[in-house]
Amino acid sequence: MQAGKPILYSYFRSSCSWRVRIALALKSIDYETIPVNLIKDGGQQFSEEFQALNPMKQVPALKIDGITICQSLAIIEYLEETRPTPRLLPRDPKKRASVRMISNLIAGGIQPLQNLSVLKEVGQEKQLAWAQKTISSGFNALEQILQSTAGKYCVGDEVSMADLCLVPQVANAERFKVDLTLYPTISHINKSLLALEAFQVSHPSRQPDTPPELRA
Template identity: 50%
Template sequence: MSQVTLYNYFRSSTSYRVRIALNLKNIEYKYSPVHLLNNGGEQFSPTYKALNPMSEVPTLEHDGLIIGQSVAIIEYLEEQFPNPNLFPRDSQKRAKIRQFCENINSFLHPLSNLKVLKYLEDNHGYDQRQKEVWINHWYQKGLNALEAWLQKNMGKYSFADQVTVADCFLVPMVFTSERFNVDLSPFKNIMSVNSRCLELDAFKNAHPFRQVDTPAELRIS
């Protein structure tokens, strides 16, 4: 197996998704930290921009390929390292799971990421409380749809009783929600799946507070 390198940041929820997928597939990888705040943001350095023209994390390097976007990375890992599978074989089930992931990936995440919050701070003077109001507005709507989806599809994990890519997206989304004080108490399905996932080593070891670039004051054992 040729070397896999993940350029990423401990607290980035999209990085967290890919770390979970790598762990679930037992893929050893080199963790290359990109600090999104230090030095004006290391993602804007010419060296990093050459790897990722969007200046975003994560970026995966494998066998000569360099790609960004967590969805593209995880689909690629599934194709290159199919055991264990993170997508079911059935096409309709795959479609449902991709829909779930995209609700997080293309709706909740883009509205809560660092760039957007910084724009609102710079242009509308948003403080932490106003950022939380903004995020809560979008998350309540999205979480309701995810909760309804789980009601139809969940078992022990997001989709029936096997861990799937849906769990790789759900757990980091809960982490971000908690960070911004989103009220998660109405979402029993989301929270119970999240808890069960966090009992697994693949999820534990991918947690933002257990990475090499986690600041000492946030680190957990």
């Protein structure tokens, strides 16, 4: 395999894909997007071709440096190790622990419980209440944790991997009509982050596969 331009398998609305898009944007990594529509054709992630790439049948997947990496946090950590500027993990191990704790809280403790495949299992009637409960429960914890870690952003005043997880999760919260006034710290940080270029160009409303009616 040749190491050409990285290829991101992505879905415009996938919050996990958005995390990686922000990392790529912040690090000024030029890449190509191959859209994987999670709804169309019964879900293009279930195609044989895509399953060969990611047996978990999920986006994102990143082809880079001759390998394919799945799982958004694993991708971001790889980018950080191989393209360290600007850094997405602080230098201090204790602050790195805070960044990873918040990232995993969102990526392991909130998002998986409100993703498409789980909501399908839960059923149409109950899915809004389920998603709201899951996100609120995680945000209650997160709001409390941020009291002691946050500066301008989730951990201090530098953008970190935790912020890459926060913004897409807040967007999901908005989709599921979670009352964000209950989470002033989360909301404030989210707003500051959305003002940054990297969070804007990676936004679901500005992707190659964004439907025209949802375009910014």
